Amino acid sequence: MKRVLVVEDEIKIARLVRDYLNQAGFEVLEAADGPSALSLARAERPDMIVLDLGLPGMDGFDVTRRLRATSSVPIIMLTARSEETDRIVGLELGADDYVTKPFSPKELVARIRAVLRRAEATLGGGEVVRSGPLEIDIPKRRVTVDGAEVELTASEFDLLLVLARQPGRIYTRAQLLDAVRGVSFESYERSVDAHIKNLRRKIEADPKRPELVVTVYGVGYKFSDA
Secondary structure (H helix, E strand, O other): OOEEEEEOOOHHHHHHHHHHHHHOOOEEEEEOOHHHHHHHHHHHOOOEEEEEOOOOOOOHHHHHHHHHOOOOOOEEEEEOOOOHHHHHHHHHHOOOEEEEOOOOHHHHHHHHHHHHHHHHOOOOOOOEEEEOOEEEEOOOOEEEEOOEEEOOOHHHHHHHHHHHHOOOOOEEHHHHHHHHHOOOOOOOOHHHHHHHHHHHHHHOOOOOOOOOEEEEOOOEEEEOOO
């Protein structure tokens, strides 16, 4: 049974999410503030974290930042903040997805399942993709650069894999979203930019002058075929 840590200080929302996740077959852990969330995440190692941004004491951005220093556990942000900049900041910090309040509990469950599927996917048994210093071990979902392992989130790994499997092919942001989302709910295309920015910071020698994941201005991105 997959375990989901729900971090939410509003009791009614926390209970609603817990009940829907229990009905969907998940075990639920709960925390009502940032420090408790960090302690539970480190001690219990959940498979997924649903994280509210507006937490007392330490907000969801700070929790995500601290988690990402040591963990690639999938994170879905649950937030009343509707501003696009807040969503982009969350994605740039390493969140895999976000759901804006008020929300559909069924949609939240579907997004959780989609992110978990991406995190667990084992495509093409034994397949390894190599390009220069970069190596992607698909079954193990392991990425190395010059032999050193790089920790990627589920979304970052999936974006990299889609691009690297077809070097030189240009993907629009919409095509990349379709390739990695796994659900049909509308998403903001700028989230791709946030994940690409994080990805470059981890795999490129100079993220400001990327040589692997290249921008095709006015269109989208491609993986270098040089």
